[in-house]
Amino acid sequence: MEVEIAAREIRLTIEENSVSHKIVDNFCQKNFSNLLKLSNTFIIYHKESEVAKKKYFLSWVYTAYKKSRKNVGTAFLKSLQSNGKLPIRISIRGKNRVLYGMKVKIMFPQNNVMRLLVEAQSSVPVTYFSHIFKKSLLHARGHELDVQTTVFSLSELRKILEREKILGVPVTFIYNEKTLSQLFDKLDAKLQQRSEKTYSNNYQYRYKQSHSNHQSVFTEIENLDKSYKLLNCNRSDCQTKVKKEYLKLVKEFHPDRVYGKDEGIVSYYTKKFQEISDAYSVIQQSLGKVA
Numbered sequence: 439m440e441v442e443i444a445a446r447e448i449r450l451t452i453e454e455n456s457v458s459h460k461i462v463d464n465f466c467q468k469n470f471s472n473l474l475k476l477s478n479t480f481i482i483y484h485k486e487s488e489v490a491k492k493k494y495f496l497s498w499v500y501t502a503y504k505k506s507r508k509n510v511g512t513a514f515l516k517s518l519q520s521n522g523k524l525p526i527r528i529s530i531r532g533k534n535r536v537l538y539g540m541k542v543k544i545m546f547p548q549n550n551v552m553r554l555l556v557e558a559q560s561s562v563p564v565t566y567f568s569h570i571f572k573k574s575l576l577h578a579r580g581h582e583l584d585v586q587t588t589v590f591s592l593s594e595l596r597k598i599l600e601r602e603k604i605l606g607v608p609v610t611f612i613y614n615e616k617t618l619s620q621l622f623d624k625l626d627a628k629l630q631q632r633s634e635k636t637y638s639n640n641y642q643y644r645y646k647q648s649h650s651n652h653q654s655v656f657t658e659i660e661n662l663d664k665s666y667k668l669l670n671c672n673r674s675d676c677q678t679k680v681k682k683e684y685l686k687l688v689k690e691f692h693p694d695r696v697y698g699k700d701e702g703i704v705s706y707y708t709k710k711f712q713e714i715s716d717a718y719s720v721i722q723q724s725l726g727k728v729a
Contacts (some may be wrong), residue, residue, distance in 0.1 A: 522671035544613035
């Protein structure tokens with residue numbers, strides 16, 4: 439569970455199908471009439487007649503959050519309660535939502551070098567991959583690793599690509615299938631020359647994007663272009679302009695602007711606000727600015 443007190447809302451993030459998810463879903467449905475429920479988001483808007491219920495809910499949030507954050511003190515609870523009139527946005531971390539999991543982009547910037555760009559919420563996955571490829575690691579900087587392809591273990595790479603989770607976090611791999619298949623073929627030939635182990639055909643080494651958590655690098659580019667378009671920008675625009683357009687749009691479509699209006703209008707603004715936020719996150723991650 440993650441809790442954040444932002445300028446205009448309190449943000450709560452919980453895992454899908456967890457105990458906390460079930461408690462929150464049940465409590466919100468029963469106790470809050472001014473509730474907007476989307477596929478992966480709840481928004482609790484303030485209502486004076488429900489102040490007591492909201493305070494009780496925020497006290498539960500504090501207690502649950504404190505279990506995973508030992509340094510959280512009573513000052514945080516007081517801050518939650520003092521901001522009790524703010525809307526509460528509850529985001530559900532779905533298993534297939536890359537934004538809340540880990541993304542590993544596989545690239546080949548030069549001959550015999552494989553680059554892993556690891557986008558995650560902490561530096562732990564980078565340490566993990568550094569250990570896996572320690573014998574062939576050229577260097578690691580930030581969320582980026584360079585590995586010498588003529589040295590690293592092919593079997594380890596295949597094991598990694600077969601996984602749906604790494605360190606308990608959902609992972610999505612992004613790569614050019616043709617390039618990666620050529621790499622497997624090349625390494626297969628080297629293994630056969632060394633007589634370490636032979637295979638009846640190269641198909642066993644070819645790796646196709648048949649897994650649900652695998653994505654083509656071209657799909658990634660398409661998603662990036664869509665994100666820029668949603669913010670009325672192009673990939674050639676400077677980041678100052680992109681950020682300016684983003685701030686302009688989130689202000690224009692913030693759900694608070696239509697507070698108390700028709701449910702359909704509120705739903706539209708909320709959906710648009712989320713799309714704009716997600717688009718900006720995609721652009722930031724493409725630049726290596728991991729959230």
